[in-house]
Amino acid sequence: MSVKHALLSLLEQEPMYGYQLRQEFESRTGGTWPLNVGQVYTTLTRLERDGLVEAAGEDEDGHERWRLTESGHEEVATWFTTPVARTQPPRDELAIKLALAVTVPGVDVGTLIQRQRSASMTALQDYTRLKRQAGASGEASDLAWGLVLDSLVFAAEAEIRWLDHCEARLRRAATQEVPATAAAAAEQVTR
Amino acid sequence: MSAVLRLVDVHRVHGEGEAAVRALRGVSFTAHAGELVAVMGPSGSGKSTLLTISGGLDQPTEGRVEVEGVDVVGLSQQQRARMRRTSIGYVFQGFNLVPALTAVENVALPRELDGVRSGQARRDAMRALEEVGIPELADRFPDDMSGGQQQRVAIARAVVGERRLILADEPTGALDTETGEEILRLLRARCDAGAAGVLVTHEARHAAWADRVVFLRDGVVVDESGSAPVEDLLQASHP
Incomplete structure (x- = not known):
């Protein structure tokens, strides 16, 4: 996750101090990706070095605030107009685990799939519970958090659908002629 | 916490001999008051059979089905029809209005x-x-x-x-995401108000509204996810 761009875009709104940046980030993302305050300060130092932010003086309580420089504004504009790169898929432990499970002999793939499905379903139930509780106050940060929750819901749902799909394919493979290891794996699914 | 619906070792075989299809093979299943239970499974897993048997629309070949403590299998056709009208509510994918x-x-x-x-x-x-x-x-x-x-x-x-027993068969099937969610919110609210709900679906996102998710494969319950009712957890002597 790009902490750098998250902080820069918060400063696009108004000058803020370090702790405030952390709080704003967490309220908009519901604390899904906790940010430690040390990380915020190191990032700010690096951004200042790169000429993207500069000191904006202290507020009345003596907090040191930061604001964007001209190139900082440009960096934010570029970030929002450039799609997130999807060319290099992020390492997906589950996909890798399943690819290995169907090829390494002696793995009970059926149980692996069902355990994962059950765990992913429990996570999905938790997200849904959070959604039900999520306030309908209409505040911008609630909307932001709601959208983050939806993203988690859709991702968990996609994972469960993919697991269903894997199971169906392995069951089908078990009834056809297939290389020995995959057939053995598929056999375990149907048991 | 009282069980509104209880299935005990239910079997359902369609047809006979070579052509017999075993839709349910020893399913035990309970839905308590105040609880929404989702049943998930691919087509042919027996989930719709489970629902029609729970609602007294179909009879098990073997096993017991209780609604609010009454054995549905032992009822006359007339008594069963009365129970369907007074105790059980259905929601279908096609609305059926x-x-x-x-x-x-x-x-x-x-x-x-x-x-x-x-x-x-x-x-x-x-x-x-x-x-x-x-x-x-x-x-x-x-x-x-x-x-x-x-x-x-x-x-x-x-x-x-x-x-007190609401049975829903893919109730959100033909609806868009947000409308579907509203329907689930209503079902959920009804269960929170004390009814027992059984929701059959193949959509994980919808099943996630339930307190428990039961996975069905080839007529057998293979797993359950979600917390057991708190009262059950506290019963140390519970088998």
Whole structure:
């Protein structure tokens, strides 16, 4: 996750101090990706070095605030107009685990799939519970958090659908002629 | 916590001999008051059979089915029909509303069939329509309503008269994401208010509204996810 761009875009709104940046980030993302305050300060130092932010003086309580420089504004504009790169898929432990499970002999793939499905379903139930509780106050940060929750819901749902799909394919493979290891794996699914 | 629906070692075989299809093979399953249970499985896993048997629309080949403590299998056809009207509410994917009747008449129908006077049946129906948030549509015909509105009417019909067991078969099937979510919110609210709900679906996102998710494969319960009711956890002697 790009902490750098998250902080820069918060400063696009108004000058803020370090702790405030952390709080704003967490309220908009519901604390899904906790940010430690040390990380915020190191990032700010690096951004200042790169000429993207500069000191904006202290507020009345003596907090040191930061604001964007001209190139900082440009960096934010570029970030929002450039799609997130999807060319290099992020390492997906589950996909890798399943690819290995169907090829390494002696793995009970059926149980692996069902355990994962059950765990992913429990996570999905938790997200849904959070959604039900999520306030309908209409505040911008609630909307932001709601959208983050939806993203988690859709991702968990996609994972469960993919697991269903894997199971169906392995069951089908078990009834056809297939290389020995995959057939053995598929056999375990149907048991 | 009381079990509104209890299936004990239920088998259902369609046909005989070589051609016999075993839709359910020893399913035990309970839905408590205040609980929404989702049943997930691919087509052919037996999930619809489980629902029709739970509602007394189909009979198990073997095993026991209890609704509010009454063994449904032992009832006469007439008694079973009465139980369906008074204790059990259905919500189907296709809404199944009577096109010639208005929303409020559709909802009042099961009450009237059960001998409730028509004025009272209409008042009950209006209250149910208020509960699902569409009292202003009472005099509309199904054809003049959107899919989401028709499903709300169907839910009102399923809950009218304080029925305690709600059975829903892919109730969000034909609806868009947000409308589907509204329907689940209503089912959920009804269960939070004390009914027991069973929701059959193949969509994980919808099943996630339930307290428990039961996975069905080839007529067998393979797993459950979600917390057991707290009271059950506290019963140390529970088998």
